[in-house]
Amino acid sequence: MYWTQYFENVVSIAVFFILALQQSSASATGTGIAAAAATNVTNGFYIETTKGNWFQAFNGCSIKRMNLVVLDTKDKTDKLIRELKKVYGNDHPNIWIGGNDKAKNREFMWITANKPFTYTKWAPGQPDNKRGKEHCAMLWENHNYQWNDGDCLSKMIYVCEERK
Numbered sequence: 001m002y003w004t005q006y007f008e009n010v011v012s013i014a015v016f017f018i019l020a021l022q023q024s025s026a027s028a029t030g031t032g033i034a035a036a037a038a039t040n041v042t043n044g045f046y047i048e049t050t051k052g053n054w055f056q057a058f059n060g061c062s063i064k065r066m067n068l069v070v071l072d073t074k075d076k077t078d079k080l081i082r083e084l085k086k087v088y089g090n091d092h093p094n095i096w097i098g099g100n101d102k103a104k105n106r107e108f109m110w111i112t113a114n115k116p117f118t119y120t121k122w123a124p125g126q127p128d129n130k131r132g133k134e135h136c137a138m139l140w141e142n143h144n145y146q147w148n149d150g151d152c153l154s155k156m157i158y159v160c161e162e163r164k
């Protein structure tokens, strides 16, 4: 009886510390991102250079009251590329965009728009779901802003867009 109670106490204290840690890191991140939200929005886009995995990118845009970018037309895609070229030229890093195929394998969707991909700019041979681990859409470095399906847990910069 005594040991059971002791064990329960240890577990609840551990859970408390884990929750407290999560909370403090979440609010620290939130403050930083929120503070940055008011500036650096050009033509409706915001380039977040703090790297995150796809889910952190999605949340990072939500915290700013923005969306992880939806590239559902050629016009909008070209507009974003023009903005990115001002910063990176043709030598851009990997960049998350707002699509994945998590709901139905191999059917990519723009998540905030809840629309399937119709216009696409996949690099040749993509999406290939390499090693069965690639379910999130990104602008692929060394491929001139063409898209790749990448491992959603990879960390990279991302682009948010203003909500309409």
Ligand SMILES: [Ca+2]
Residues within 6 Å of the ligand: 126, 127, 128, 129, 130, 134, 148, 149, 150
């Ligand atoms: Ca791929």
